[in-house]
Amino acid sequence: MMRAEQLNPEACYRALQTRDARFDGRLFVGVTSTGIYCRPTCPARTAKFENCRFFPSAAAAQEAGFRPCLRCRPETAPNVGSWRGTSNTVSRGLALIAEGALDGDEANVEVLAGRLGVGGRQLRRLFKQHLGVSPIAIAQTRRVLFAKQLIHDTRMPMTEIAIAAGFGSLRRFNETFQRLFRRPPSALRRKTVSSLPEGAVGAIEGTLRLRYRPPYDWPAMLAHLCAHAIEGVERVGTKVYRRTVRHDDQLGTVEIDHLPEHESLVVTIRFPCVRALPAIVGRIRRVFDLGADVAAIGAHLAQDPLLAPLVAERPGLRVAGSWDGFELAVRAVLGQGMTVEAGRGLISRLVRLCGTPLPSELCVGTKLMVSFPTAADIVGANLTLLGTSNARKATLMALAEAHLAEPSMFQPLGMIGDTVARLRAIRGIGEWTAQYIALHAAQEPDAFPASDVALLRGAAGLDCQTPSPAGLNDRAEPWRPWRAYAAQHLWAADAASRASRARPSVRVRATADQTVIS
Numbered sequence: 001m002m003r004a005e006q007l008n009p010e011a012c013y014r015a016l017q018t019r020d021a022r023f024d025g026r027l028f029v030g031v032t033s034t035g036i037y038c039r040p041t042c043p044a045r046t047a048k049f050e051n052c053r054f055f056p057s058a059a060a061a062q063e064a065g066f067r068p069c070l071r072c073r074p075e076t077a078p079n080v081g082s083w084r085g086t087s088n089t090v091s092r093g094l095a096l097i098a099e100g101a102l103d104g105d106e107a108n109v110e111v112l113a114g115r116l117g118v119g120g121r122q123l124r125r126l127f128k129q130h131l132g133v134s135p136i137a138i139a140q141t142r143r144v145l146f147a148k149q150l151i152h153d154t155r156m157p158m159t160e161i162a163i164a165a166g167f168g169s170l171r172r173f174n175e176t177f178q179r180l181f182r183r184p185p186s187a188l189r190r191k192t193v194s195s196l197p198e199g200a201v202g203a204i205e206g207t208l209r210l211r212y213r214p215p216y217d218w219p220a221m222l223a224h225l226c227a228h229a230i231e232g233v234e235r236v237g238t239k240v241y242r243r244t245v246r247h248d249d250q251l252g253t254v255e256i257d258h259l260p261e262h263e264s265l266v267v268t269i270r271f272p273c274v275r276a277l278p279a280i281v282g283r284i285r286r287v288f289d290l291g292a293d294v295a296a297i298g299a300h301l302a303q304d305p306l307l308a309p310l311v312a313e314r315p316g317l318r319v320a321g322s323w324d325g326f327e328l329a330v331r332a333v334l335g336q337g338m339t340v341e342a343g344r345g346l347i348s349r350l351v352r353l354c355g356t357p358l359p360s361e362l363c364v365g366t367k368l369m370v371s372f373p374t375a376a377d378i379v380g381a382n383l384t385l386l387g388t389s390n391a392r393k394a395t396l397m398a399l400a401e402a403h404l405a406e407p408s409m410f411q412p413l414g415m416i417g418d419t420v421a422r423l424r425a426i427r428g429i430g431e432w433t434a435q436y437i438a439l440h441a442a443q444e445p446d447a448f449p450a451s452d453v454a455l456l457r458g459a460a461g462l463d464c465q466t467p468s469p470a471g472l473n474d475r476a477e478p479w480r481p482w483r484a485y486a487a488q489h490l491w492a493a494d495a496a497s498r499a500s501r502a503r504p505s506v507r508v509r510a511t512a513d514q515t516v517i518s
């Protein structure tokens with residue numbers, strides 16, 4: 001792991017000289033003679049060693065007074081900052097900042113720290129230690145880089161880019177760019193932005209590339225999404241994933257495709273309000289696990305000789321995130337104790353009963369029809385036609401009411417203990433389901449449900465005997481802090497070994513687990 005305090009200039013310079021792509025996203029170089037900072041892969045001539053300063057994040061380079069290179073475009077480096085070091089607090093803080101937690105006039109570090117369960121001073125100290133900069137500097141850099149990407153890759157008007165990127169005003173946006181680049185933002189726009197339709201004023205209608213650090217097991221990700229897709233809300237093709245999006249009671253769609261030659265996902269967003277852009281992009285990053293440095297994670301897991309062959313077989317396996325915490329909880333509660341297929345059928349019926357229909361112009365060509373119901377939709381619905389037990393309906397209703405009473409309950413990156421306690425108070429939600437929902441809503445990279453039947457079976461393949469949950473927990477200790485990835489490998493191994501035998505036509509699930517690639 002490369003922490004801010006551990007950058008070795010000689011090693012960094014070697015990475016730079018060889019344009020080593022393995023350091024892309026982990027290392028940035030500021031050149032004192034030009035005032036510009038670059039990715040290690042920049043095609044420009046390598047600067048002299050004495051003119052180079054090395055930084056663990058784009059924000060650190062920018063805070064030191066360097067401006068982003070127009071050639072290698074640091075804003076397009078894979079965003080793996082959240083995986084540096086082992087601080088969960090820093091990872092969660094970065095993800096919240098990426099979604100705009102420090103944008104706007106009321107936002108401040110104390111509030112952010114409170115959401116993460118630490119004090120403001122401690123949060124600043126952790127950021128300094130792991131990233132070499134303050135949370136505020138990270139937020140400022142994020143705004144500049146996100147705006148720069150929108151300028152380059154879309155034809156959105158500058159006023160809307162200013163808003164979408166989280167600048168409070170056009171004036172602040174212009175001032176920031178003038179100071180950094182010594183020219184107005186519009187001067188950075190390429191003449192040849194092609195094929196990107198400009199949407200109606202105030203709306204998003206555009207395509208962005210989101211880069212990841214390879215490898216990426218796209219077929220496994222699509223297979224997972226396909227196995228759990230809800231009719232009308234999601235649509236998984238042979239290559240493309242589409243779904244409806246709801247944000248602040250407005251509806252839109254996203255479409256995600258894979259460009260392996262560019263190590264990127266291509267994201268097409270249609271949404272009526274530009275302010276939602278960081279939140280929507282943040283969600284896509286989470287669902288598709290774009291921030292994970294799977295090569296580094298795999299290297300760590302492969303130190304266990306029994307995991308090594310699994311990692312070698314599926315090096316690009318990632319942990320699919322949930323689109324929305326409440327949606328995840330509804331899926332878990334309705335799918336509990338039934339086959340994946342039966343669970344999907346029940347959830348689809350709920351969506352038909354009380355989801356909000358999509359405006360017709362968004363349905364054309366997408367086969368998307370409806371948004372996933374909110375807690376208010378469910379509370380206001382007549383569930384007699386849902387076709388499930390009264391007990392299950394009551395649990396669903398109680399879940400929706402609890403969420404209405406406490407909207408931050410399923411906040412991504414939230415505090416797992418609080419969420420478990422709140423869920424356990426709902427009749428019909430057991431400890432296992434509560435843990436499952438809390439861990440997945442929080443996107444905890446170290447989540448490890450050791451009592452999961454399929455996980456125990458997968459682990460049996462390692463040692464030729466089925467371990468007890470306690471035994472598996474002990475076994476998994478060295479896999480920290482990435483046990484969720486180890487679980488993904490064990491599940492995949494179990495699914496593959498079952499598929500190679502006669503595959504049963506119906507799989508009855510003992511748990512509400514939804515993360516098996518079936």
Ligand SMILES: [Zn+2]
Nearest residue numbers: 038042069072
């Ligand atoms: Zn460069």
